[in-house]
Amino acid sequence: xxxxxxCHLVYRANVPHQQYYPQAGWVEHDAEEIYNNxxxxxxxxxxxxxxxxxxxxxxxxxxxxxxxxxxxTGKPIHHAVVWQCMRGAxxxxxxxxxxxxxxxxxxxxxxxxxxxxxxxxxxxxxxVAGAREAAERGELxxxxxxxxxxxxxxxxxxxxxxLTNASRTLLMNIHTLQWDDDLLRLFTIPRQMMxxxxxxxxxxxxxxxxGLFEKPIPIVGVLGDSHGALTGQMCFxxxxxxxxxxxxxxxxxxxxxxxxxxxxxxxxxxxFAAKGKTMYAFEGNIHCTGATLKWLEEQLQMIQSPADxxxxxxxxxxxxxxxxxxxxxxxxxxxxxxxxxxxxxxMSLATTRNHFLRAALESIAYQVNDLVQAMVRQxxxxxxxxxxxxxxxxNNFLMQFQADCLRVPINCSDVExxxxxxxxxxxxxxxxxxxxxxxxxxxxxxxxxxxPQDNEPQMQQWIAGWQQAVKQLLA
Numbered sequence: 001x002x003x004x005x006x007c008h009l010v011y012r013a014n015v016p017h018q019q020y021y022p023q024a025g026w027v028e029h030d031a032e033e034i035y036n037n038x039x040x041x042x043x044x045x046x047x048x049x050x051x052x053x054x055x056x057x058x059x060x061x062x063x064x065x066x067x068x069x070x071x072x073t074g075k076p077i078h079h080a081v082v083w084q085c086m087r088g089a090x091x092x093x094x095x096x097x098x099x100x101x102x103x104x105x106x107x108x109x110x111x112x113x114x115x116x117x118x119x120x121x122x123x124x125x126x127x128v129a130g131a132r133e134a135a136e137r138g139e140l141x142x143x144x145x146x147x148x149x150x151x152x153x154x155x156x157x158x159x160x161x162x163l164t165n166a167s168r169t170l171l172m173n174i175h176t177l178q179w180d181d182d183l184l185r186l187f188t189i190p191r192q193m194m195x196x197x198x199x200x201x202x203x204x205x206x207x208x209x210x211g212l213f214e215k216p217i218p219i220v221g222v223l224g225d226s227h228g229a230l231t232g233q234m235c236f237x238x239x240x241x242x243x244x245x246x247x248x249x250x251x252x253x254x255x256x257x258x259x260x261x262x263x264x265x266x267x268x269x270x271x272f273a274a275k276g277k278t279m280y281a282f283e284g285n286i287h288c289t290g291a292t293l294k295w296l297e298e299q300l301q302m303i304q305s306p307a308d309x310x311x312x313x314x315x316x317x318x319x320x321x322x323x324x325x326x327x328x329x330x331x332x333x334x335x336x337x338x339x340x341x342x343x344x345x346x347m348s349l350a351t352t353r354n355h356f357l358r359a360a361l362e363s364i365a366y367q368v369n370d371l372v373q374a375m376v377r378q379x380x381x382x383x384x385x386x387x388x389x390x391x392x393x394x395n396n397f398l399m400q401f402q403a404d405c406l407r408v409p410i411n412c413s414d415v416e417x418x419x420x421x422x423x424x425x426x427x428x429x430x431x432x433x434x435x436x437x438x439x440x441x442x443x444x445x446x447x448x449x450x451x452p453q454d455n456e457p458q459m460q461q462w463i464a465g466w467q468q469a470v471k472q473l474l475a
Contacts, residue, residue, distance in 0.1 A: 001417065002045045003424045005433055007443050009417060013044035020079055025086035028079035031067040034145065035152045039210050052213055057153070058221035058427035059204075060228040060419045061145040063168045066117040068124045068142045068193070070134065074156060077128050077140065080148075081120030088119025100186065107183055109167065109174040109259070109268030109280075117144060118170035118187040125188065138192045144169065146222050147195045150204045153219060158205035161195040163278065164227035167270040172197065174259055174268060177278065200227070201274035201430035221426030223272060226252055228422030230281060231272050233387040233413055234444045236437040238279075241375070241383060242418070243368055245390035248332070249289040251371050252281050255379040263374040265336035272422075274429050275436055282375040284333030288326040288342075289364040290392050295328065296360060302353060310397045313358035319462070320355035321346040323469035324363045332367075334374040337474055345469040361398055366466040369405040385409045389418050403450040404459050414447040 002011040015037040020028040047055070064083035069076040081087065092112045095104070104112050114120070121142050125132045134140050141151065147161040166172040166179075171189060173180035179194050198204065200223040206216035223231065226244075230252050233242040238256035243249055254271050262268045262282050271281030288295075293306035303309055323345045325331075330338030344359070368386075376383045385408055392398055393412050403410040415421045425440055427433075434440045 001420050002047070003420070005428065007415075007421060007424055009415075009420075011045055012417075013041045015041045015044075025089075027082040027085040029065060029082055031069070031076045031080045031145070031148050034080075035149060038149060039212070042209050043212055052217075053215075055213070056218045056220050056427055056431060057207065057209075058423035059146050059149055059219070060223055060225050060423040061149070061165070063144065063165060063224035063226065064115060064117050065145050066120045066124075066142060066169075067145065067148040068121060068128075068131065068135075068140055069148065069151075070139055071141045071156065071159075072139055074152070077131050077134075078124050080145070081117075081124065083115055083117075085120060086114050087123050088114035091119050091122060095186065104170065104183065104186070105261070107173050107175075107180050108170050109262065110170055111265075111267060112170070116168055116170040118183070118189065121189055122187045135190050135193055138190075140193055141195070142189065142193045143195045144224075146224070150219060150222065153207035153209065154205035159195045160198050160202075160204055162198055162200045162202070162222040162224075163270040163273040164200060164224040165222070166195075166197045168224060174270070174280075177270075198222075199273040199278075200231075200426045203430060218431070220430040221423050221428075223422060223426055225419040226250055226283065227270070227272050227281075228419035229389070230254065230422065231425050232415060232418035232421030233389070234425075234441050235271075235387060236279075236441060237384070239376075239381050239384040240387065241372060241385075242387045242389070243372075244418075245289055245364070245388065245392040247289070247291045247294075249286040249364070249368060249390075250283070251286070251368060251375075252283045253372065253375045253379070253383070255280050255282055255375070255381055260379045263334055263378040265333045266371075266375065272426070274426055282379060284371045284375070286367045286371060287329040287332040289367065290390070291328065292324075292326040292360050292363060293392070295326075296357065302357065306392075307394075309357050309361050310395050312354040313361045313397050316352070316354045316358055319359045319362060320351055321348070321465070322351055322355045322359040323466050324356070324359040325469055325473050326360070326363050327473065331470070331474075333371050335370070335470065335474065340473050343469075343473050345472060346465070361395070362401060362462075362466075364392065364398060365402040365405050366463065368402060369463065370467075372406060383408050385411055387411050387413060389413060389416070399450050400453070403452045404455055405463060407452045407456065407459075409452070410450040412447045412449075414445045
């Protein structure tokens with residue numbers, strides 16, 4: 001994507017890359033293909049010769065996917081292990097069974113899970129012929145996709161990552177902000193493989209992008225995609241959070257400059273680090289939000305499209321006592337029970353299709369509310385505003401209901417590519433385009449804001465009904 005210094009997206013080019021599924025539950029990417037596609041996409045940008053002097057490059061990447069490569073040949077030893085890949089599950093389960101969970105969470109802020117990069121890197125060292133020996137000789141490097149791209153773009157001169165990506169590996173100590181020897185030993189990763197950890201707004205070397213530019217351009221600003229969205233939504237202060245509504249929903253809340261242990265089932269990560277400040281964040285994911293509406297459309301065929309739910313919901317004054325708990329893949333944060341199934345409570349002979357559809361829509365807001373309330377209680381902070389993006393933000397009823405649940409404003413940015421916007425902000429801060437966060441915050445453009453209505457007693461009653469339904473399901 002090509003952005004200008006007013007944070008406007010000028011042009012974008014997309015190049016798809018292949019997904020590999022070598023066996024059930026395994027997911028891989030070809031790291032060389034990803035690098036070549038980055039070069040190809042940059043080559044498709046309409047760059048005038050006059051622009052080239054002023055260009056710099058920033059990176060935001062899908063987190064947790066891990067690459068191990070040979071620093072002498074520049075070649076990966078195997079496909080990258082993707083964050084969705086479950087090949088590290090057996091080792092993670094062993095660690096949990098041996099009681100390492102508390103120590104790992106205390107040091108890293110994370111839960112032991114194959115979702116994070118460490119178990120994938122260990123699998124590569126243990127299962128690719130000669131890899132462990134080559135690593136011990138100092139010939140192999142590891143990193144998330146940002147590190148791999150920086151290393152390739154700089155011709156192998158820079159092996160570095162940023163604090164947000166490092167905080168998602170299970171190998172960084174979230175207090176010291178350095179690689180942790182105990183965690184490296186636990187996952188049997190030699191320290192010499194690890195990239196240098198830098199702030200998000202740091203310089204990461206220079207590149208000609210394989211000769212696309214006559215003179216090298218600086219690489220400034222690196223951060224993981226969810227952290228990019230937090231930054232792109234300009235949640236620079238403690239108590240500002242962002243929710244991305246998609247198939248599921250990702251929620252991240254800035255908890256300030258002090259580490260706090262996350263509520264059960266959630267994690268603490270580095271939110272972002274720039275201008276000498278490191279901000280921590282709580283993060284949690286909800287399994288089924290937009291997916292619930294797709295289920296109503298495709299499986300039950302109660303609606304023609306997700307847009308049909310809103311008119312049905314507003315046609316009745318309330319849910320008629322109906323609560324729909326969409327635990328199709330178990331319940332995610334903050335309940336974390338993968339054994340329960342979806343259920344509907346409170347139906348009577350008076351229940352109509354519209355009550356049912358309203359209950360399904362309300363379930364999205366209730367789940368986000370549960371997660372955010374758990375976060376702010378644990379951190380001892382007050383939520384100031386929730387900043388939102390994603391397809392379901394077009395649903396006016398849902399967004400108003402979300403504001404009424406949380407009792408804070410819901411604000412929708414006009415930036416669709418919030419993650420990339422975050423990388424642009426880090427780039428500008430690093431290059432001195434803006435002197436501080438306050439100056440950047442003035443650039444934020446809002447599409448709309450929903451204020452909570454004067455209906456708190458009613459909302460508390462409905463929320464209590466929802467929580468009662470969840471408790472019945474967990475009983």
